[in-house]
Amino acid sequence: MTSFAYTFADSATMLRRNLKHQLRYPSLTLMLAGFPIVFLLLFVYVFGGQLGTGLGGHGAGGRGAYLTYVVPGILIITVASAALGTAISVATDMTGGIIDRFRTMAISRGAVLTGHVIGSLLQTLAVLALVTGVSLALGFRPDASALEWLAAAGMLALFAFALIWLSAALGLAAKSVETASNTPMFLTLLPFLSSAFVATATMPAGLRQFAEYEPFTPVTQTVRGLLTGGPIGTQAIAANAWSVGIALASYLWAVRLYNRRRAATQN
């Protein structure tokens, strides 16, 4: 086998290992899915009636209109929430004994991280499908064509890929599993400071500028535009640029941390 074939085979082995973990212990996956579903119910049934009337341009107003507005935001918060799992599973591996075994074997570099990231990506897509299903059951009726659905899924997957690498790096940087489960929490806060739940135009100056420029807004607007119509414009460019940028920077950071950890561990 060539070295590329080995890299592929080792990464596939590590991916199988992570998927087995997820299937055997589904509680983490369910927790990651539960969080956005609770938010969906909360925002639609508790706040939705009031928030819907303030939407203006988005249809007739009310709860139904707010459901249409908020689902893309909920899908984004699903991505952020699912990414938390990566930090936990990476940190669990790094603080356990098995990582030392992997490091004394002739395994291609990066296979451990690739296995985690691809495993988390598949997990996120499964959770996204579940949340979309719940949204449809609640009456979410997007007007997207098959192509638009595909584009929205692609956008969500790319953004998920970026946040998962970031979460993997945070998991590597953490000294313990407890720390690793806390540091990526800010990812679930950022959607609230974006156009996910309310239009940024309603926010005070300062916060509004922050909300308009942070990555969650262009990603939300792109997915919203694709699923429920409405302007996308330059948002798609910003969304893709942010995703690729975060993915690349986090990847480099994660690989650096992984290699440095190898050198620094004592006893």
Next chain:
Amino acid sequence: MTINTSAPAISARAVRKSFGEHVVLDGVDLTVTEGTIFALLGPNGAGKTTMVRILSTLIAADAGDIQVGGHDVSGDPRAVRALIGVTGQFSAVDNLLTGEENLRLMADLRHLGRQAGRRRIAELLERFDLTGAARKPLSTYSGGMRRRLDLAMTLVGDPAVIFLDEPTTGLDPRSRRTMWQIIRELVTGGVTIFLTTQYLDEADQLADRVAVLDHGRIVAEGTPAELKRRIPGGHVQLQFAEPDALHAAAAMIPGATPDDQLTLQVPGDGSVASLRRLLNELDDTSIDVEHLSIHSPDLDDVFFAVTGHATTEPATRQEEKVLQP
């Protein structure tokens, strides 16, 4: 990626390693002949684990020339990794998988292929008496079973050099004997074993050669028999009710050294003749002994013999090489 037959399985020259200010290895030299068991003996904190981590490519030494199977550890770690197997002090198993899945994981990472992998896994499960528990999650495994699985995982790729870091620490006596038996069988297959231990009897039972590591230096090396010749054959401990009695006895018995205010260490092998002589002498001078105990040599005695200090004491710079009374 083969063993260069003219070279020793492991050779290390002037290995140094510090963590910050703390010097862990201070110029270690050792050579392990192919197909033998080598034991690195030392107390906790002596640097045994650090040495294993360096030899197994986990961490880099600050200085020194280290070859495993003829390959340079820092220059060609991949070639070294293809040859070695490591079972560390802390179990390196995947707790979320079953025993069989753990072995399957190793077979896949060693690129054994489906057929060969399955055969090897079945063989190892059988050999390590894990067939019955193969499909059970690791949470149901006992300490001994975990350790056996850990070693089985190491063996999946048929390593030529195996590192075992304290393979029996924390095991009950029966599991310990099983582990010894497994290690002995391994070496008959031609592999080289480098093990660390805190137990003199373990080194004695298993090793062809033993090196004693103390504060990052090798303070003695040889066959177990050579090493034991340097140790006094044990001692008798006498406990007294009052310090006066101890002083009187200490003045009378040659080679006796006070342990503390009330206990005296008398060199001797604990044979009936020597004990009778000792008790008669004490009786003649009517010194009252409260309690008597006989100690066979242990790691402490080795240390006392080769370094002049006990395992727990900090190193003194002027080490008297042999303090044989």
